[in-house]
Amino acid sequence: MAKRVAVIDIGSNSIRMVIYEKTSRFAFHLLHEAKSKVRISENAYKNNGNLQEIPMQRTFDTLEGFINIAASFKARKTLCVATSALRDAPNQKYFLDKVKTHLKLNMRIIDGQQEAYYGAIACANLLPEQSNALSIDIGGGSTEFSIINGKNVTNTISIALGTVRLKELFFDKRKIKEAVVYIDKKLEALDNLNPSEIIGIGGTFRAISTAVMQKKKYPLDKIHGFECSNTDFKKFITSVLKANEAKLKKLGIKSDRFDVIKPGALILERVLNKLTINKLISSGVGVREGVFLADLLRNSKDKFPANYNTSVKYLLDSYISESSYSNQLSALNKKLFDLTYKHLGINSAYRYELAIAAKLYPIGSNIHFYSNHKHSYYILQNALEYGFTHSQIMLIATLSKYAKYKLPSSSHINEYSILLPDNNTIESLSYLLSLSIALLSHRPLNIDFELSFSEGVLNIKSDKTLYLSREAVNKLNTINNLQVEF
DSSP states (O other): OOSEEEEEEEOSSOEEEEEEEESSSSOEEEEEEEEEOOOTTTTTTTTTTOOOHHHHHHHHHHHHHHHHHHHHTTOSEEEEEEOHHHHHOTTHHHHHHHHHHHHOOOEEEOOHHHHHHHHHHHHHHHSOOOSSEEEEEEOSSOEEEEEEETTEEEEEEEESOOHHHHHHHTGGGTOHHHHHHHHHHHGGGGTTOOOSEEEEESHHHHHHHHHHHHHHTOSSOOOTTOEEEHHHHHHHHHHHHHOOHHHHHHHTOOGGGHHHHHHHHHHHHHHHHHSOOSEEEEOSOOHHHHHHHHHHTTTTTTOOOTTOOHHHHHHHHHHOSOHHHHHHHHHHHHHHHHHHHHHHTOOTTHHHHHHHHHHHGGGGGGTOGGGHHHHHHHHHHHHOOTTOOHHHHHHHHHHHHTOSSOOOOHHHHHHTTTTSOOHHHHHHHHHHHHHHHHHTTTOOSSOOOEEEEETTEEEEEOSSOOHHHHHHHHTSOOOTTOEEEO
């Protein structure tokens, strides 16, 4: 697969392009993103689905610009897919031929089930693992659903139910009751499904989730992986459906979504009324990422290898020059955790976050040694994107920020309290990471000491003096119920 790949997704409402760069076989990161609200489906649903000349020209002009952007990044491959508006259009061939002739771009129109599958495999691979979750992707012309269990995707469904379609057929004519009947009839396609969670893909879901986060004063500025209760989400949807434009603005809805947010909100409301849902999870990935992953993972059944995280590998590829030290830190922290977690009263599940924090702790030093902690914290908080919950991200970032000398500050813990574990867990994990850094102060080629633990005392045994390690351990802020002896 080419090192840099551009993916273009032509939706009914917007065109988006992403450019990804591989850093190793399955690791990648986003280089560039572009979006244009061309609304290719404008007035199409009033004209038997036929695309109109002005929206087609807007789309053509945008594609021309996107191709130039991809070329500037030296993307070696461009994958272009089109969804509902083009697959429904009787005059689709006219537009396809024009694009191929003048822009030399091969556009692939995907059917509804393929669209549902692409969105779902992006969520299955790039969100924390879910069980019995329903992905829902509300587009301008259609809405796609899939069931996600772990990394497996089933029950791909596409229905002719989209924001622009509803706007033109019902909302512009103030036929809201008729819209409800239309939606409920279409949602009969979900009658045999009984999911416990919803994963939301697409602009409508992201817009509502972003507004909910603002209202809650949510401490982490990250939409991907945001979780919300069914009650809070439904309450906000009700506010959106009742609001005028001034109220929508106060609710945090951006003006470019004013005309389509209510049709999208109504679809969500009817879905939530139909199903018994515990929580909703926002996805920052969708069809574009699914198209990319299907190409990247084509020889592994569209799944990453077991126990593989692409964000962690990208950070290791990009920022860790001394991999042996990173691996030693991770291995030592696992050993320290295994010896002490019961005594410290820590849940065994936190072993994973501690090991990741240890492995990635050195990333900031490659930017600036004296600002290591600050850079590590910022990078982890923002770039540790895929496969982690927000709570995991904040814990890993926090451990990195305070590693080496001091325990996390009360002000930091208070700021992120809804995402962090209890104080004892935070302080214990932070100390273990700092202790491992201290013990490896002499940077051995291989770990040259043995650990044992008994009655609250961690014993360090070695044939060497470990002078630097002793000195570093003595500088640490200690925790009450753990002693270190050499």
